Amino acid sequence: MRILVDTSVWVDFFNGHRSREADTLARCIEEREDIATCGVILAEFFQGIRRREDLRALEAYFREMPSLAPRDPDTYLAAAALFRNLRAKGVTVRSTIDCLIARLAEEHDTLILARDRDLAAILGSGLCRARPAHVL
Numbered sequence: 001m002r003i004l005v006d007t008s009v010w011v012d013f014f015n016g017h018r019s020r021e022a023d024t025l026a027r028c029i030e031e032r033e034d035i036a037t038c039g040v041i042l043a044e045f046f047q048g049i050r051r052r053e054d055l056r057a058l059e060a061y062f063r064e065m066p067s068l069a070p071r072d073p074d075t076y077l078a079a080a081a082l083f084r085n086l087r088a089k090g091v092t093v094r095s096t097i098d099c100l101i102a103r104l105a106e107e108h109d110t111l112i113l114a115r116d117r118d119l120a121a122i123l124g125s126g127l128c129r130a131r132p133a134h135v136l
Contacts, residue, residue, distance in 0.1 A: 001034070001109075001110070001111055002034040002035075002036050002066070002108070002109075002110045002111070003028060003033060003034065003035050003036065003110065003111045003112070003113050003133045004036050004037070004038065004041075004068060004101065004104065004105045004108075004110045004111065004112050004113070005025055005028075005035055005036070005037065005041070005113045005114075006041060006101065006112060006113060006114035006115070006116055006119060007041050007044040007045050008021070008114055008115040008116045009021045009022060009024075009025050009113050009114060009115055010025075010041070010045050011045065011048065012115060013025045013026065014054075014058075019115055020115075020135045021113055021114065021115040021135055022115075024113060024133065024134070024135050025113060028113075034066070035065060035066075036065060036066045036067065036068055036108075036110060037062060037065050037066075037067050037068070038067055038068040038069075038070075038101065038104050039067065039069075039070075040097050040100060040101065041101065042062060042067075044097070045062075046058070046059075046062075068104045068105070068107075068108045068110065070100070070103075070104060070107075071107065075100065075103050075104060075107060076100070078103045078107075079096060079099040079100040079102075079103045080096065080099070082099040082102065082103060082122070082127060082128060083096055083099045085127050086099070086121070086122065086125055086127060089125060089127065091121050091122075091125050093118040093121060093122060094118055095118060098116065098118040098119050098122060099122065101114075101119065102119065102122045102123065102128045102130045103128070103130075105130035105131075106128055106129045106130040110130070111130075111131055111132065111133035112130055112131070112132055112133060113132070113133040113135070114132070119132075120132075
């Protein structure tokens with residue numbers, strides 16, 4: 001099954017920060033699992049790249065990766081509805097981006113690998129059918 005890897009995990013992985021999620025990503029890469037990204041994850045990850053010499057190789061790697069595309073405007077409207085429904089249920093998320101990532105994963109029947117408390121709250125809320133990827 002395809003796995004959408006969140007920015008939080010990519011940052012840990014490329015910065016050498018040991019986490020269960022980064023270790024899972026390393027295993028997924030090694031075993032050539034079907035890893036995907038999306039536009040907002042690309043933007044978040046690449047805005048933090050400091051070393052120019054890393055850019056070219058990373059851009060090439062991410063360009064080869066499948067990218068989940070939103071359905072305009074449906075995906076965005078669904079992400080906003082998810083945000084409102086979470087708030088009504090007493091679940092506060094800090095960013096609409098996490099709601100968008102969850103909806104993209106749901107629409108594309110993709111697992112999510114993340115080390116992010118907001119995505120954990122979204123996935124555990126019962127308001128989204130996206131599922132977390134198994135973590136080692």
